[in-house]
Amino acid sequence: xxxxxxxxxxxxxxxxxxxxxxxxxxxxxxxxxxxxxxxxxxxxxxxxxxxxxxxxxxxxxxxxx
Amino acid sequence: xxxxxxxxxxxxxxxxxxxxxxxxxxxxxxxxxxxxxxxxxxxxxxxxxxxxxxxxxxxxxxxxxxxxxxxxxxxxxxxxxxxxxxxxxxxxxxxxxxxxxxxxxxxxxxxxxxxxxxxxxxxxxxxxxxxxxxxxxxxxxx
Numbered sequence: 001x002x003x004x005x006x007x008x009x010x011x012x013x014x015x016x017x018x019x020x021x022x023x024x025x026x027x028x029x030x031x032x033x034x035x036x037x038x039x040x041x042x043x044x045x046x047x048x049x050x051x052x053x054x055x056x057x058x059x060x061x062x063x064x065x
Numbered sequence: 066x067x068x069x070x071x072x073x074x075x076x077x078x079x080x081x082x083x084x085x086x087x088x089x090x091x092x093x094x095x096x097x098x099x100x101x102x103x104x105x106x107x108x109x110x111x112x113x114x115x116x117x118x119x120x121x122x123x124x125x126x127x128x129x130x131x132x133x134x135x136x137x138x139x140x141x142x143x144x145x146x147x148x149x150x151x152x153x154x155x156x157x158x159x160x161x162x163x164x165x166x167x168x169x170x171x172x173x174x175x176x177x178x179x180x181x182x183x184x185x186x187x188x189x190x191x192x193x194x195x196x197x198x199x200x201x202x203x204x205x206x207x
Contacts, residue, residue, distance in 0.1 A: 025136040026127075028201075037204025038138050 001036050002061040008052040023047040072128055079117045086110040101176055105183040112187075116194070141205045142197055150193035157188050 009019055016034075020027045025044065032038035033048070040048065049056045090110055093103040124134050135143075161181060168175055200206075 021131055024133055026132050026139065029136055029138040032138060032204055035204075038141075039205075039207050041137055044137055 001039055002063065003034055003036065004054075004059055004061070005030070005034050005048065005052065008054060008059070012052065014051075019048070019051060022051050068128060068133055072124055072134060075124070075134075076121055079121065083110070083114055083117060086113065101180055102183065105180060105187070109183065109187055109190075112190070138205065142200045145200055145205060146193050146197040149196045150189055153192050153196075154185065154189040157192075158185055161185060 005019075009016070014022075016027050016030045020030045023044065029038065029040075029044075033040050045056050045060065049059050052059065086106070087110060090103060090106045093106055127134055161184070165175065165181065
């Protein structure tokens with residue numbers, strides 16, 4: 001799984017800390033999602049998409065295989 | 066319940082467990098029938114106290130920084146580590162059974178079952194901690 005979280009965070013000038021505080025998770029969770037090492041729940045994915053003013057489709061890219 | 070209240074409740078439970086453990090170790094030592102069990106209980110208690118110290122310090126730091134103490138990822142890590150620790154420790158128990166049987170066949174004097182159980186509990190806890198640390202570094206498998 002790839003994400004565009006890093007790119008969108010930069011667009012809105014948000015650090016990992018800022019994004020984590022806004023959605024109420026630990027900073028490591030954002031780090032691991034960005035690196036594709038953790039697949040978030042539907043609710044968390046929705047919350048991230050909402051904060052970054054985008055859709056889940058735009059935010060997460062699932063690769064086949 | 067807010068994060069501060071939850072943390073206070075967590076610290077209270079940890080303190081109660083440690084106090085109860087210390088009373089048990091002291092009582093076990095005063096009875097004085099089984100030194101090995103007292104030593105093992107003390108080792109387990111010391112390990113628990115050390116882990117509690119690290120966890121509480123980390124929790125306090127996180128509370129001050131405004132991050133939650135745990136979230137869905139840390140819960141997923143705990144669940145996965147608990148699952149793995151349970152199954153691996155079953156194999157450990159089986160191995161202990163074999164060792165016990167072999168030693169018994171060779172008429173080696175063996176410690177009582179309670180001590181074997183304590184070793185099993187200590188092994189289960191160690192496996193849980195090791196697997197938690199590994200998953201925390203490598204990422205939660207899908």
